[in-house]
Amino acid sequence: MKGAFLAVDWGTTNRRTYRIGADGTVEKTARDDRGVLAMPPGGYEAEAGQLREAFGDLPMLCAGMVGSNRGWAEAPYVPCPAALGDIAREAVWVEPGRTAILPGVSRPGERSDTMRGEEVQLLGAAASGAVPDGALLCQPGTHCKWARVEDGRLAGFVTAMTGEMFALLKEHSLLSAQLNGAVEAGRAFREGVADSGGDLLARLFGVRAAGLLGQRADADAASYTSGLMIGSDVRARLTESGGAEVFVLADAELGALYRTAIAALGGKASLVDSQAAFAAGATAIWNELA
């Protein structure tokens, strides 16, 4: 099944749609907030129709939370190690020949983990040659994914609640009033990274105390706290992996924060184009679909 198609990275809150030509190039892409949480009951078919009106009347491949038990149709997890072919094989066709939903990937065993949608980007980065075999990849976000791709297969991965925890602190905690400043990869952020050892819960209260005692301007508190969180995340994975090079799939802003933390903790970071990686992964899956 070849030719032009639509690929949709359909997450909980946001969605990005790509029209991909027969030669694999991205002809059009746009992001909106029509994620799974915004869908009315039974509304997916109408929604797919609207996407086709906007992007072209083409077959459609959907990845992400759209395949969870809260989405359009449940596509059960494929266990690690998983290749693009394994994912294609378990696609669920909600409109035969027209619209397929991709499964997520699970990591069973002692340290269980799951992902939905990220696997297309991660495996796409490897398939397109953007990262070398055996690379350690990092996808920052609400739930930051760290993955190893070996021989074209997602060999293993770990998810950290880094972004969600920062949001909880910013919106609901004792620190909320101090965390309204911009987060920037400057001095305060690097101080947070340096303080991000195994003492996170106490370092967070230190943000409050430093404010009360006038030892850090509240304008710097968000950057410092972000440094604590991202530093904890990066430190755990660099320790586990032995400090390898990390390929970061992120937009410029979040990418700069992770690059700074990785460099500060002795690693080497390279940025990878995440949209190109998703398109490459979706195209490879599309070409494998029977």
Added chain:
Amino acid sequence: MKGAFLAVDWGTTNRRTYRIGADGTVEKTARDDRGVLAMPPGGYEAEAGQLREAFGDLPMLCAGMVGSNRGWAEAPYVPCPAALGDIAREAVWVEPGRTAILPGVSRPGERSDTMRGEEVQLLGAAASGAVPDGALLCQPGTHCKWARVEDGRLAGFVTAMTGEMFALLKEHSLLSAQLNGAVEAGRAFREGVADSGGDLLARLFGVRAAGLLGQRADADAASYTSGLMIGSDVRARLTESGGAEVFVLADAELGALYRTAIAALGGKASLVDSQAAFAAGATAIWNELA
């Protein structure tokens, strides 16, 4: 200034009042939710009058957030190391000879920290002989305090956002729906303690994944998550202190969790009566007031 008096541990949310006899015994005590957040503007004098109606028309000593800039009157922090006499000396009289507000204690310097109210209990435990000189004390709660008392002085302390972080996860996070079970110091809690190394942000997402993959009953998720948080807290302090004996000032429920975590991580825990410690500290301060 000796004789019977009222001592009030007046916190942000809760308040505990003690009537203490001339011989230092607690004659009456009660806890309510008339904390600082429940006070109307200018309402403290009327509130003190109501306390005297309920507990006796006696002089009154108030500790805790009542002395912060959101309380009755601000009593600036006394820096560490601080003895009971240093705290008594900086009391602020809001009703001369009748009602005094105690200052909190600050830890200035590279690792800044603050407390308000806990110092009375911590120093009281040492003054009453409930803990030996040089003891490491732990007061679990929303903001868990760990303190060292040497030669009758609060030598240093660290605060961890352990309880607040658990509450944030329970009330506002992706894990909320899984965290409604009772928290108990059993197997799931001990598994959380064992997993509580320097990888907290990823272990927390593991709670979600274990639920999705059917690897842990949601009824156990709250105990496991509490074990992660308390384990992180205890581990950091035992590492810092070299694994000393810990004297825990807590009610039975929270005390059991901390004792279990401390024992699992190679420490030794003893429970101390926190109300008796507060009364002893307040009495010693009262006897020092000029």
